[in-house]
């Protein structure tokens with residue numbers, strides 16, 4: 001006989017009378033609590049919540065099961081990966097520490113070596129990319145775009161505001177996320193995911209979730225010009241602008257629209273200059289974009305494959321408002337499924353995908369190709385990944 005059976009009917013009734021008002025009033029308090037947005041959540045257009053099925057090129061495979069976990073229990077959410085002109089690979093984690101990933105004597109073992117601690121009080125450095133002189137351009141939340149000198153460890157602010165045009169109010173850059181530097185080092189194309197901060201909170205994962213729940217596209221594609229020291233807006237109204245990459249000829253720039261599971265192409269030169277078209281649609285939320293070294297393809301990280309709740313939540317503005325108030329760990333998050341996609345650099349057609357449907361590596365945020373290896377950044381995991389013998393692995397999934 002369990003404890004509950006020994007309690008008399010009368011005491012169960014008394015307990016219920018005592019507990020239910022407390023639970024009820026907590027529920028009422030929760031429902032009436034303000035959401036962390038500035039405006040009421042909006043219905044999300046149907047086109048935005050549509051994503052490609054995990055079929056054909058996107059059908060699950062086990063290619064990422066060969067990934068080697070690197071920096072285990074040292075790194076925390078190493079989101080972006082970037083390579084220096086001399087082929088060294090770096091990442092920055094959410095404690096704002098820059099690490100170099102080192103291969104140990106050409107074997108399949110890797111170690112991470114701390115290069116610099118930026119200090120968490122100085123915000124989160126998300127995307128990074130080197131210029132040919134070895135300086136590093138960094139996207140910082142919430143402060144803007146910086147130049148970092150690895151020798152002197154000096155950070156120089158490049159921009160935190162879009163250059164004021166006549167008749168337009170100045171607009172702060174709050175969520176610089178990913179970037180691409182032109183071959184002549186003069187221009188930096190970068191995304192600004194949302195145009196606000198949430199009471200100074202800079203956890204990018206939290207900010208992105210809040211923007212999804214809110215349902216308002218606030219992202220844009222910006223360009224910083226070193227020569228004139230000006231920043232211009234190239235695109236706006238993107239639903240969490242994320243990965244950015246330039247074509248090899250620099251005739252177009254790509255920007256990933258995370259919650260719309262798609263990539264836009266903005267033509268920079270040629271007869272279509274200034275026009276935008278859809279370059280690719282993907283099977284889930286799209287994160288960083290990187291061109292392959294041969295220039296023939298782009299790697300895109302799909303952080304949350306098959307976001308099945310997304311179409312269901314589309315019209316549920318009240319429910320989304322309440323979900324936004326839940327503690328981080330209780331609110332819906334990405335599926336545990338690793339997915340990166342290789343896209344043809346001209347047509348945008350997916351050539352193949354590499355996956356880990358069992359999610360040993362999942363929530364992949366970036367993929368860069370260096371010397372026949374793919375380096376994978378992640379959000380929420382305590383390591384980054386290295387996939388060796390990339391050409392051999394890709395042959396096995398085609």
Ligand SMILES: *[C@@H]1O[C@H](CO)[C@@H](O)[C@H](O)[C@H]1NC(C)=O
Nearest residue numbers: 133134135136149150151152
């Ligand atoms: C870093 O700073 C030093 C000292 O000012 C300078 O000599 C060097 O050229 C800088 N490096 C880069 C890559 O700008």
Ligand SMILES: *[C@@H]1O[C@H](CO)[C@@H](O)[C@H](O)[C@H]1NC(C)=O
Nearest residue numbers: 171195216217218219236237
């Ligand atoms: C942010 O973007 C939204 C959507 O485009 C716009 O309505 C709003 O005015 C912008 N806010 C600021 C402060 O620029």
Ligand SMILES: *[C@@H]1O[C@H](CO)[C@@H](O)[C@H](O)[C@H]1NC(C)=O
Nearest residue numbers: 157158159160161163229230
């Ligand atoms: C660029 O312009 C900004 C103001 O928009 C200024 O704060 C900054 O010092 C300038 N940087 C350089 C390198 O001239």
